[in-house]
Amino acid sequence: MLSIYSVYAEERRGLIVGIFLTAFLSTLALTAAFAFWDLGGALAAELRDLLGLGRYVIMSQEGAGLTWADVAKAAAAVCSDRSYGVTYLPLKIAYLNGTERWVTAAFLPRWAMEGIALLEVAASQALAREGDMLYAYISGKPLLVTVARALRGQIYVPGLSADLYLDSDLIGASHFNVIVVEKGSCGSVEDLRALFPGAVVLDTDALLTAFWGQLLIYLAGAAVVAASATAAVAAMSYALATSALQAHWKDFAIMRVLGMRKRQLLALAALLFYTPALSGVVAAAFLAGGIEVEGLGGMAYSAIKAAAVVGASSALPLFPAFRRLYSMHPVEALRHE
Numbered sequence: 001m002l003s004i005y006s007v008y009a010e011e012r013r014g015l016i017v018g019i020f021l022t023a024f025l026s027t028l029a030l031t032a033a034f035a036f037w038d039l040g041g042a043l044a045a046e047l048r049d050l051l052g053l054g055r056y057v058i059m060s061q062e063g064a065g066l067t068w069a070d071v072a073k074a075a076a077a078v079c080s081d082r083s084y085g086v087t088y089l090p091l092k093i094a095y096l097n098g099t100e101r102w103v104t105a106a107f108l109p110r111w112a113m114e115g116i117a118l119l120e121v122a123a124s125q126a127l128a129r130e131g132d133m134l135y136a137y138i139s140g141k142p143l144l145v146t147v148a149r150a151l152r153g154q155i156y157v158p159g160l161s162a163d164l165y166l167d168s169d170l171i172g173a174s175h176f177n178v179i180v181v182e183k184g185s186c187g188s189v190e191d192l193r194a195l196f197p198g199a200v201v202l203d204t205d206a207l208l209t210a211f212w213g214q215l216l217i218y219l220a221g222a223a224v225v226a227a228s229a230t231a232a233v234a235a236m237s238y239a240l241a242t243s244a245l246q247a248h249w250k251d252f253a254i255m256r257v258l259g260m261r262k263r264q265l266l267a268l269a270a271l272l273f274y275t276p277a278l279s280g281v282v283a284a285a286f287l288a289g290g291i292e293v294e295g296l297g298g299m300a301y302s303a304i305k306a307a308a309v310v311g312a313s314s315a316l317p318l319f320p321a322f323r324r325l326y327s328m329h330p331v332e333a334l335r336h337e
Contacts, residue, residue, distance in 0.1 A: 016276045023280030023314055026232065030306035031288040035299045037223070054183040056192055059200040064088075064175040070196070074179050077195050078187030084109045085176030088162060094135040094142065095128075103127060105136070106162035107173050112180075113149075113165060120148035122165040138170050238318070266322060277314040281307045 058074060060066045064087055075083040091105035110116050121136070128134060130150040135142040145166070181192070189203040255265055285307040289300040 016272075019273060019314075020276040020280040023277040023310055024284045025280075026313075027281050027284035027303075027306050027310045028288060030309055031284070031299060031303045033223070034302035034305050035288075036218070038302055055204045056181045056183065056189060057202045057204065058179040058181070058192060058196055059202070060177055061198060061200065064177050066176040066179050066199075068174060071176070071179050073195060074181045074192060075184070077191050078181060079184035080181050081184070083179065083181040084112050085168075085173065086178040086180065087168065087171070087173040087175065088177045089171070091164060092137040093127075093164065094137070096133060096135075103163035105164045105166055107166050107168040107171055110167040110169070113167075116148050116165070116167070118167055118169065119143070119145050121145045122149040122151055123147045124163050125150045127163050136164070136166065136170075143170070269322060273318055274315065278311065281311050281314070284310075 056074070056078065058066070058070075066085060068085070071083050071085050075081070085108070087107045089105050089107065090102055092100060092102050094100045110118065113122055116122060123132075128147045128150065130147055132147045133144060134147070136145050137143070183205075189201055189206070193201045252265060252269070255268075260268075285303040288303040288306070
């Protein structure tokens with residue numbers, strides 16, 4: 001059977017290559033669409049975790065121009081019992097090996113950073129790993145602190161954006177760059193904007209809603225690409241199979257007359273169409289699975305989903321043609337002869 005297939009496939013290299021490229025390119029396109037969809041979902045989840053639901057953020061445009069009085073005033077305006085200020089300062093740190101560098105540090109109450117003690121910090125993974133110890137120079141004096149939490153990026157809900165997050169008691173902060181207020185039982189973002197006309201006031205829920213609206217547009221585009229790729233694969237597979245079987249129907253018919261069994265004929269046709277299609281799917285999935293995407297990691301899961309869809313789209317449209325081939329009778333061979 002394999003020898004017959006080799007001879008038959010050798011004479012039809014153009015068809016084999018066409019089926020392979022169709023499956024290969026379609027799998028890559030569909031993998032990209034699935035990866036974009038997964039990335040969009042991951043970004044939305046990460047943004048939701050980073051922003052935190054139910055917060056107002058008041059950012060001073062005059063440096064550290066906000067005070068404890070402003071914190072209390074903002075909390076009272078929205079009937080909130082949780083509000084605090086964040087102070088940003090350039091800070092020199094030193095690793096235990098003696099390496100020094102300057103970073104942006106955010107000082108905020110440690111109760112706002114769950115699981116962080118007085119001499120513990122949260123830091124970006126690019127700065128240090130969890131459990132690392134380093135010296136933070138507070139008022140020019142080195143203070144040994146431990147990294148209790150390593151963050152994937154620079155954004156961290158309580159302190160918003162910095163390289164390092166420390167307890168505000170270390171500097172006795174009384175002036176703040178940012179005030180964070182959890183939503184209470186009254187008031188709105190408009191009340192806070194009226195209360196702080198010179199500041200930028202954001203509602204994290206509104207930001208997340210706006211982001212979701214934009215993201216859904218892009219995800220819908222990815223879904224259209226995925227559906228188009230799937231439909232194109234199915235249509236091209238059906239067209240190739242139908243035209244090829246029609247063009248070579250005489251060959252198959254003669255094989256039946258010469259004694260080839262129905263199952264052997266069907267196996268030959270299946271090898272002719274499915275081998276290049278599955279080879280293209282596997283090659284594309286293997287190639288795409290090794291690609292790393294920032295924020296998503298490997299694309300192996302997207303590649304597996306794409307391979308399954310393209311494989312099914314390549315296989316299912318061929319069933320009617322194969323059914324007709326299987327039901328071929330030797331008498332029909334004489335008619336085509």
